[in-house]
Amino acid sequence: MPELTSRRGMLFGTAAVGAGVLLSGCTSNESDDEPASNDQPAADDKSGKPVTIGFAGPQADHGWLNAINDNAKSRAKKYKDVTLEITEGSNDTAQQIGQIETLINKKVDVLVVLPADGKALTQVGLQAMRAGIPVVNLDRIFNSPQAYRCWIGGDNYGMGLNAGHYIGEKLKNKKNARVIELAGLDNLELTKQRTQGFDAALKNYPNIKKVARQAAEFTVESGQAKMSQLLQAQSKFDALWNHDDDQGVGALRAIDQAGRDDFLMVGGAGALSAFQAIKQDDGVLKATVLYPPTMAASAIDLARALGQGKGVGGLAEFEIPSSLTLYSAVVDKDNVDQYMSTGFK
Template sequence: MPQHTSRFTSRRGLLFGTAAVGAGALLAGCTSNDSSDDEPAANDQPAAAESSGKPVTIGFAGPQADHGWLNAINDNAKNRAKKYSDVTLEITEGSNDTAQQIGQIETLINKKVDVLVVLPADGKALTQVGLKAMRAGIPVVNLDRIFNTPQAYRCWIGGDNYGMGLNAGHYIGEKLKGKSNAKVIELAGLDNLELTKQRTKGFDDALKNYPNVRKVARQAAEFTVESGQAKMAQLLQAQSSFDALWNHDDDQGVGALRAIDQAGRDDFLMVGGAGALSAFQAIKQDNGVLKATVLYPPTMAASAIDLARALGQSKGISGLSEFEIPASLTLYSAVVDKTNVDQYMSTGFK
């Protein structure tokens, strides 16, 4: 998942305990504590009992969908907005050019949308335009890549990169608990990204709980199929024997699996990252090395639309006592394996 940056691990957030499925169900019933709105809904639709409220125009600005996860972000936002008869979505053409995205957001500000949902190509570079929107009285839902100051957004919602690595490490550690001198390797993402550092730190911290498990190699790829294949081939050539692999990203994991198949290797277990449909399908088939993936759920974009609607209608969230939505929502990085893959299949991205 290129360039999306999680909150810093010291940032306080509200942790929802069941990944995006739980977050989507809770946020779907955004309400001002009216009894008719209290019933939570399925992940892909608003609460059935919820009636239309004040019309809300939501401006959505994200980066270019040049990666499966980013494309899923856009699709989740658009599909969620369609579920609400009282929501109009003004969506920009995604861009990785900072100046262009700033211009697109300024256009939305000038159109006087009611709420903005922004997944910035670069959180630091777009902080000023977030501040501009807030000062214009337009609340901002900052999605995943965080602005430099909380003054630039009303609510932040995103994934937990440290938790992603932590849960991957614990899953692998538990699977190798009875094996002495177990060896693991790591296929990371782009090393110049903060999110990659957080995922590796979480993974390393988890492995400290398993003295019988040792990480013997790490290679950084680039979140693409091609880089995943090339870097995995190098790891396989250098490591004739190991017990587990953690791959940070399911898109580059497609390439990694190609390299593994070409090498004829099946002597280890593999854990992926993000939640691609292809990974879910492989996990369900259970006839290869891929046994699990750790979520970085793109359904956060659907939840961001729920939050934006609630802000536009001055409502809170069903299931919480507060009259206002929280300032920060951190989604949980659930581990998906063959025991629960059916539950998450509908959220898998292509």
């Protein structure tokens, strides 16, 4: 998963689904009973002021990033009054800056930007804002609040915190419980935040000790390799938290190859494969903590609202908030059916 933000502003909604439902009321011509699934219409047949939204994101070289693009495209298609100008995703900072400058020159009404590098793209965000084009900064945050009108993204610290509490509650009555952690890229701030949240939660359970931590690279291959190392080094443990469901596919392969089933596993992000395994409930994976890619659909809702001069349905303010932090819900066998439609491949 890509580098995300440390900013946690307003808690908005109770889960990935909740974000889509609440933000769908951004304009006054919305239906009041929008279904939770992003596959369903986001609005009724009534249209407002036409809005052209420019969307620029990084290269979709990860399941979560691909889901970000899909959510943005499908949401925009559901609005008759929205035209989406989408760039070809790039992880090259200079190339993405050029793509955004092209959108600025086209005079789009609103920009939605998930920057490859928030710090490096701050100036182009400022450029857009100075040109009178409001920016919805998606997930990876710009260095200056002047570079965006609204930020929306996930909560990495909260993701670790909720994973830790879930594991803690499962093991609270077990004496000398041992847990391990399969993290993501250690040079990313998001990885540090997830670990910090996880460690903070475990402090509430004095019977639990984290005995090992290994950093992977958010890929299937790295997940398998690093999990194999953990399994060889740790002959006995009670729970595993894996930061990312994509690398979790590899981790589960390593676990199967080792013939291990003596612990519970919690994943992260919300991949469809994880939801399916949780529902099947015949392996070690018992839950995953969401980092919902539906935030991209909500970013389109926010951009449309900005373009039409509307606020958010359900809130008293005339303007949309400046910051929206999505909740990292825990999905297990008890609620997995609710989230199945949001799972990414």
